[in-house]
Amino acid sequence: MSLGPPEVILAADLGAGSIRAAAIGFDGRTHAIARRALAIDEPAPGWAEADPDVWWQALCQTMSQVLAGVTPRAIAITAMTRSQVFLDRAGRSLRPAIIWRDTRAAAEAAACARWLPIENPATAVNPFHTLARVAWLHHHEPATFDALGAVLEPKDALNLRLTGVTAADGVTAARFDDLAPAAGAPAWLSDSLSRLALPRRMPWQAVGTVTATEAPFDGLRGLPVFGGAMDTWAGAVGAGAVAPGLAYDVAGTSEAVGLITAGGARVNGLVPLPWTETAFQLGGPTQAGGDAARWAFELLRLSGALSDAVERAGRIPPTRHLPVFLPYLAGERAPVWRTDVGGQLSGLTRAHGPAEVMFAVLEGVAGAVDDIVRTAEAAGTTAEAVHICGGGARSDAWCQLKADVLGLPVVRPREVETGLVGSAAAAAVGLGVYASLAEAVAAMNGPERTFLPRPEHADAFAERRAARKALKAFALAHPLGP
CATH class of the missing domain: 3.30.420.40 (ATPase, nucleotide binding domain)
Incomplete structure (x- = not known):
């Protein structure tokens, strides 16, 4: 007797060079997986950019490939971090996204650091920091800066297109918690900081439900979309x-x-x-x-x-x-x-x-x-x-x-x-299938060997x-x- 199509989490992992999507069961089994290569543009020395619309198209294509013969219960996405998507107030992309390895904002990072006395070098503003890149936009592309409605991590930009909801995950966004400027900070710094204030969801909390009209998501309307997190979190959690x-x-x-x-x-x-x-x-x-x-x-x-x-x-x-x-x-x-x-x-x-x-x-x-x-x-x-x-x-x-x-x-x-598994485990907790991340990971990706x-x-x-x-x-x- 057939038990019907397996229930799965639709997980995706976006990197600079590729995106992977998979249908992952609550036991951790991968029922289908698809991959598409992506390109990085280098329009100037030290620059690294990509088109967020291409990421969305790649997500649509790879998700379409893993839907056959399964019953989706939720969507969860992880992605590279320290990369920024610049959107207008209607959620449209204003310019190419800046990728994590881009170094253009070195001068702006130094200018920000003068007004942000952070002792810990791990949380200080550097050329890869979102604030430095928003400040670069303020100084070099003022019209784009003025049109900004939100600055999102790649995963959050995809979640927005899926649900119409703007939010950041509470793990990744916590890196902004030390950004308290000293008295007398210039207006451009305050303006740049204001663009980073977003509602937060933890990876296992729902951002919203699918409202996108593009295929295949037009057939998944109402499916919950969970916050997810950066690739390091998803990988480490997926490993236990x-x-x-x-x-x-x-x-x-x-x-x-x-x-x-x-x-x-x-x-x-x-x-x-x-x-x-x-x-x-x-x-x-x-x-x-x-x-x-x-x-x-x-x-x-x-x-x-x-x-x-x-x-x-x-x-x-x-x-x-x-x-x-x-x-x-x-x-x-x-x-x-x-x-x-x-x-x-x-x-x-x-x-x-x-x-x-x-x-x-x-x-x-x-x-x-x-x-x-x-x-x-x-x-x-x-x-x-x-x-x-x-x-x-x-x-x-x-x-x-x-x-x-x-x-x-x-x-x-x-x-x-483990990035896809970690994302799926977070969604499984959000759905109530497992009571905790520890329980979810133990069931979905237990140890293979201990050295x-x-x-x-x-x-x-x-x-x-x-x-x-x-x-x-x-x-x-x-x-x-x-």
Whole structure:
């Protein structure tokens, strides 16, 4: 006897280079998935832009492809963050969106920072900050600025087109909570700040229901649309990082790392955010991850595929005589937030070959994860395990190396590309299918394997951690020249 079409969450994950949509069941099963490539425009050096209307068309197309044979119960979207969509008062796009890697607003960031005395570099205004880019618009495109009705993250712009409701999620928007200008701040700063005030919904709270008339959403009218959150949140939550004491590592081109805390603690160098129904987090992105491994693979001209080289190098037994690497190849973000620090490679001898150097690079990336987790622990929460996801989680050797470097269990979920699952889990909580995010994730994407630290190598890794700490001190004390 047929039980009928499965009930699913329609989830989408928008990145700079592609969008993915999927129909995900309440057990975490992916019933259908579709992908469309996207392009980034670079109209000037340092600029990165995209057309939000293309994102909407891509969402319509990919959602159409995953609807066959399922019964949708809700929509939940995650997307890249630190990117801005500029809309008029009718919700129409005024200009291309500015993408996270764009650096045009450096001067405006410095001007904003003079009036916003924020001690924590992780929450200070930089060229990637929404406020700096709105200020850039004020100075360089005043007509567009005057027409602004809202400045939205990409996910929120798609939610607006789905529901007609303007809102931001309470996780991502919390990064604006430190923006309190000093007395005497110029009018342009106040005008720019006013554009950031939006109603907030947590990821599992409904923004509204589908009112869009374009296919396929014309056939989904009334379907609830949940707030969703930025890609780091969706990925980490989808991997199971939902309780105090659990850390996460979203292992991609760079690493996004954090520690879940019971209260809203703060530590300089890390971003504090609300996280679940009752918990918070301290964390931030690094500047190197899979990108550092790719750099080393190409520099060292290792044979075979990158994934094979990572597995081979990651399995080298650690000794105090292997080289040590600090992965500041493009400066460092959390917890350092410096662009003038450089990578360091120490302890090379003629006995070392490319595999030993690759080992040091992989270990150095793991050390950057360790640096964030240990910095977060200063707020009073001790890390008990690290939940890992993203492309870097596919490597058994690198997962084991991270467990050894951090001295913590590294938990890999069944599905390592967790952004879609995390979004779907939030919607499932909002629908009342599960009572909490923890319950939802346990049912939808439980652990596949846990990598335990190897006690026989603990002393060697402790010595090597001390060596990286010394290299970090040297790098911070000797900034790169102009």
